Amino acid sequence: MEEMLLIAFDSTQQALRAEMLLEYADIEIDLCPTPKSITAGCALSIQFPEADYDQASSILQSEQVEIRGIYFKRDSEYVRMKE
Template sequence: MLIAFDSTQQALRMEMLLEYIEIDIDLCPTPKQVTAGCALSIRFPDEDEHRVWEVIRTEKVEIRGMFREIGDEFEELAAP
């Protein structure tokens, strides 16, 4: 799974929040297939999707979108 952001500040804030609840993440460059205002994205395991949505909702983190990687493509997911 991948989260894209419009600002570096929000990406770094989300990184801190997810590390705090011990979700295994990888801060990485935003893939060229994903349009975002920030060059940083966060990858995390599929099984943590619900926990990540909860953090986004409760902490009011501003994201560009959450995406599932399918081969070389990225499918945007709707918030639950």
């Protein structure tokens, strides 16, 4: 099974902006509730395949989308990636 990454946000506005940008780039995403173990100001997060990390990260940076962080799941914990 493909590894999924999670983007957490501090605002709903930024989450919805990221959703639009990533969908426009044809990255397969899933809006989902932010896991309780991640402290973020927004209840929405975006899951996407790890294979799309470089492209997604590049889009978020170039469009100056404010994110809390990008996380991967290790066992049952979410671990923040080094950006």
